[in-house]
Amino acid sequence: LMTTKEVRATLSDLDKKHIIHPVASPKRHVSQGPKIIFSEGKGIHVKDINEQVFIDGVSMLWNVNVGHGKKELAQIAHNQMSQMAYSSTFYGYANEPAIRLAEKIASLTPGDLDTIFYTSGGSESNDTAIKLSRFYWQLNGFSNKKKIISLKRGYHGVTVSAQRATGIDAFRNFSGSADPEIFNAKAHLTECELGDKSHPEYPGCIRSMIEEMGSDQVAAVIIEPIQGAGGVHVPPEGYLKAVRQLCDEYNILLIADEVICGFGRTGKMFGVDHWEITPDLMCIAKGITSGYIPLGGVVMNNRVAGTIKEYNDILPHGFTYSGHPTACAVGLKNIEIVEREGLVENAHQMGKELVKGFKYLGDKHEFFTNPRTVGLLAGFDLKKDPSLNVPFDQSTQAAVSIVEECYQRGLLIRCFDFEPGMNIVAIAPPLIIQKEEVETIISIVDDALSVFS
Numbered sequence: 041l042m043t044t045k046e047v048r049a050t051l052s053d054l055d056k057k058h059i060i061h062p063v064a065s066p067k068r069h070v071s072q073g074p075k076i077i078f079s080e081g082k083g084i085h086v087k088d089i090n091e092q093v094f095i096d097g098v099s100m101l102w103n104v105n106v107g108h109g110k111k112e113l114a115q116i117a118h119n120q121m122s123q124m125a126y127s128s129t130f131y132g133y134a135n136e137p138a139i140r141l142a143e144k145i146a147s148l149t150p151g152d153l154d155t156i157f158y159t160s161g162g163s164e165s166n167d168t169a170i171k172l173s174r175f176y177w178q179l180n181g182f183s184n185k186k187k188i189i190s191l192k193r194g195y196h197g198v199t200v201s202a203q204r205a206t207g208i209d210a211f212r213n214f215s216g217s218a219d220p221e222i223f224n225a226k227a228h229l230t231e232c233e234l235g236d237k238s239h240p241e242y243p244g245c246i247r248s249m250i251e252e253m254g255s256d257q258v259a260a261v262i263i264e265p266i267q268g269a270g271g272v273h274v275p276p277e278g279y280l281k282a283v284r285q286l287c288d289e290y291n292i293l294l295i296a297d298e299v300i301c302g303f304g305r306t307g308k309m310f311g312v313d314h315w316e317i318t319p320d321l322m323c324i325a326k327g328i329t330s331g332y333i334p335l336g337g338v339v340m341n342n343r344v345a346g347t348i349k350e351y352n353d354i355l356p357h358g359f360t361y362s363g364h365p366t367a368c369a370v371g372l373k374n375i376e377i378v379e380r381e382g383l384v385e386n387a388h389q390m391g392k393e394l395v396k397g398f399k400y401l402g403d404k405h406e407f408f409t410n411p412r413t414v415g416l417l418a419g420f421d422l423k424k425d426p427s428l429n430v431p432f433d434q435s436t437q438a439a440v441s442i443v444e445e446c447y448q449r450g451l452l453i454r455c456f457d458f459e460p461g462m463n464i465v466a467i468a469p470p471l472i473i474q475k476e477e478v479e480t481i482i483s484i485v486d487d488a489l490s491v492f493s
């Protein structure tokens with residue numbers, strides 16, 4: 041019989057030999073092997089095959105909203121798989137879980153966002169939203185309206201159009217660009233969007249780009265209500281409203297990418313609910329199933345859905361797993377858990393605890409700056425400070441070091457190191473987290489920061 045250590049070594053070798061990992065250095069991976077080989081999860085905790093326990097401080101990829109190990113979700117998947125694991129939604133075929141979930145989502149989303157096109161995840165949702173906005177204009181006789189405007193620091197995924205919409209250069213330019221009709225604007229310049237052309241940064245903001253391209257060329261603007269993977273950036277008051285008005289003024293569709301914000305992460309059901317705007321299309325994924333099974337979708341308002349529903353030919357778009365019955369059954373049960381356990385409200389309340397913790401850290405550590413928290417989507421910056429005992433010539437070293445120190449202390453959080461000078465750390469625990477657990481996270485981050493004080 042092999043010891044756990046031997047099992048780990050074997051798995052590590054096989055991983056190095058057979059898998060290329062997303063968003064990791066392939067070369068470093070081949071030399072170092074997997075950082076953690078996960079085996080179990082319960083609540084906010086995860087365990088590796090050596091029985092080491094970690095707090096999952098970012099809900100894996102901001103998606104395990106109800107926490108790990110919810111047996112109810114396993115049970116509903118078991119039931120649906122036993123009955124009929126998979127059926128297609130092509131050719132007009134349908135299934136009950138997909139129908140029930142669509143009705144549920146329509147009841148949760150703001151305004152008349154009542155119709156869904158199912159996908160398997162966030163990237164597919166954004167590509168679908170971009171295609172459907174162009175299609176919408178085509179059907180209305182505006183075939184030139186193809187351009188898409190997205191924001192710097194936005195992250196929308198890695199499929200062709202989602203990649204181009206992403207405002208992080210490494211992702212946006214990876215392996216050469218495709219979809220040339222997508223342009224990045226400077227993020228969050230409220231004054232510009234309100235029409236202040238004398239603002240020094242006016243060129244490059246959404247409004248000036250529309251004016252330069254001509255609104256007859258622009259199909260949609262795509263934004264995350266709160267940017268996640270670009271470093272947790274919260275828009276200033278009035279920004280999203282201004283963008284909504286801008287889209288109305290120039291007759292352009294607004295796509296909200298709610299892949300991270302959706303389903304309670306920010307202390308409201310959706311990110312846009314904080315600013316009371318309704319997009320024309322809303323992209324969802326991640327929290328819809330808390331990551332228990334892949335699922336995504338694009339929710340459309342009646343304006344967009346109404347036009348598409350008038351189309352008499354075959355719609356040449358769809359994924360094998362669009363409306364996957366097992367995924368939809370899990371999604372429905374997941375939303376039931378979110379509502380029954382009051383997790384949206386808990387995210388709001390626990391967000392306040394995080395704010396308190398951040399205040400404490402900011403008072404204590406000079407290089408802890410710019411904390412931002414909306415529900416349980418939170419981040420902070422590490423100021424470039426020469427007194428910090430890490431080599432700052434490697435510009436992202438501070439955040440990387442803090443994350444590593446937290447990992448050594450049993451807390452998984454993440455940092456953003458894709459651009460020079462970026463020293464951002466993100467915290468986004470499962471929405472079931474309790475006050476004492478928030479305090480544990482803060483105390484571990486405190487210890488990690490103290491190493492460099």
Ligand code: PLP
Binds near residue numbers: 163197297325326
């Ligand atoms: N949109 C946002 C806001 C995201 O955060 C992500 C993933 O992190 C995506 C889209 C891409 O989703 P997926 O990785 O499921 O394709």
